[in-house]
Amino acid sequence: MKENARSIETVALPELPVTQLRRDLRQWYAESGRRLPWRERDDPYLIWVSEIMLQQTQVKTVIPYYQNWLSRFPDLATLAKADLQDVLKAWQGLGYYARARNLHKAAGAVVRQHGGIFPQQLDDVLALPGIGRSTAGGILSAAFNQPVSILDGNVKRVLSRLIALSVPPAKALPQLWQLSDTLLDRENPRDFNQALMDLGATLCTPKNPGCLLCPWRTSCKAYNLEKQSEIPMRETRFPLPHKHIGVAVIWNDRQQLLIDRRLDSGLLGGLWEFPGGKIEPGETIEACIAREIQEELGIEVEVGERLITVEHAYTHFRVTLNVHHCRHLHGEPQAIECQEVRWVTLEEIDRFPFPKANTLIIEALREFANGEPTSAPIRNELR
Template sequence: MLDPGPLEPLRDSLLDWWETHGRHAIPWKLRPDGSRPGPGESLDPFGVWVAEVMLQQTQLAVVLPYWQRWMAAFPDLRTLAAASEHDVLMVWQGLGYYARARRLHGGAQRLIAAGGDPWPRTLEGWLALPGIGRSTAASILSSAFDLAHPILDGNVQRVLARLVAHPVPPKRQLADFWRLSATVLDPKRPRAFNQALMDLGAGVCTPRQPTCGACPWRELCAAYAAGDPGRFPVKDTPAPIPFQVIGVGVVQDGEGRVLIDQRLQEGLLGGLWEFPGGKQEPGEAIEATIERELREELAIEVAVGEELISLEHAYSHKRLRFVVHLCRWLAGEPQPLASQQVRWVAPQELSDYPFPAANARIIAALQARIAAG
């Protein structure tokens, strides 16, 4: 492990900076009356757990209103465990990566079923819950109970890589970065220190153009001393992100109802509802894609009409373009051959179903089209 330098000035300068410049209004890091907790004091682990899972793939500013909405709907573990999956997905709707919501739900049921004090105080205890990795577990333990566990999210990896001018991409030497995070952590104020480290990464030591002039670690930072902080963390050449075109049919019957299906339970968007469709084959016209997919997945024949909307959506591992056409149902009783169930619904009832983010724009386009006559 590369030497981070003298620890006391490192810890003290960061915590001094944090007192003035830290993000102190994060609701799950405060007591119920809005004041800051003292050293060693515990906070409600439920709110911390929910927030940490939301933060796994989403930034703090986006998470805040979703967290408030979630806590209003499910204020404690027991309420969440007793909720239906439909209600859980409805409240999560818009935040993406829905498997996180299902894991929170399943985790709550498991913690309640175990009886007694439901809240683990060890890394192993949290790691046993679905979807909880080491950094999330450590962050929950330090935030909720002020226990001395190092964290290593993307922000922390970047700050530490720069602090020691690490010559290897963090993903290839994670063990070394974990040791570094454990070494710099202040054992007397772990909650404050970990939060300060994250705040430094989010506000000062940012991915592009870090504001080193405002950084409490300027005098101690090897990347700054080398004159090129932006070179760290060192990166591997990224693999190209795959791109796919998806043909989607908004199928209407003679009464104006539209056909939706519920995805199978597994996968990124498992359990959500969507308009049917699938991947365009090479050389295939998009109308032919939609006809073929609806035949294969629902056993129906449709007449593909005009385009309703075309939109792009980027996931972390792929980019999709959805080309959506209005379709008229011709024949065949819809069968859920590649989904859990299919349903005809009136357009105004679509808001009763949880959809992935890309489908929300399709619904808006459909309702605008209906309103325009």
């Protein structure tokens, strides 16, 4: 990590009553800190798993996945030996699937390079895939009480308000890192870092922060300027592009369905899906599906009636999946633009990891197979 020395010089950090801030935060945490599953023990594997799951993901979402994960992969050695498909299955629905692939890969690295013992050197931890500076600090401080600072979304927001930062946090990362490091209570780094995140998650929230209960309110520049709701400043973004996709549910004459496994890199890497592709301008859904299936799988299908229409939003675009029943006519399916192709029954399909939008298709297939009446287009957000 390279510090931007110039910007540190030009943007001076305010004078802060550091000792008092540490003491007030410590006392608040003792009274109001959260009790969370990964705070009950200091096993680095348990802390590590929680830190990866919590990247860009809220505590409430993580907890059930965390419990289930530990029942399947109770220790690092078990995870290292596990099949990647089982790992992805346990991650199904959490999103950012590279986190699961990297966790699995890193477990193997710890076994081979560190004798199965999670490393305690910052450089060794940072060398593991999926662990950056903030996650390394979170793990080392929580598991070993090491004085390593953190800078996650909570801390960025808390510190931005504390100094009334006049630019979006992304434009001031060196200063925010320096502030996190300056404030860090080196006598109690574990509790300090956890307290800072709790403060951001429960009081110093993005909307309607509970400033009247905040232990830092007398020192908080944003509060004293009544600018809590304007800080941190946001970057302006472009509207999300919308893609229209034709998707095939291909049946053979043995009541089996054709699914494919995506390439390991990129969007939804390593997960299974129903094949399909983008509808070209002026193209009908049926023509698109027939064309995509010929191009991607090298087979010919007859496109039948609509099964479901799924709306789904990813981070950088929205999609409409136009899903149609298809009948396999001829040709042996080939893995041309994917890793693997497979015929499965509706009974077997649950064993494979699918992304969210595809699980909605599977639900619709179940209803179809059970002879339930097809309803109006089902919207993702209504489910």
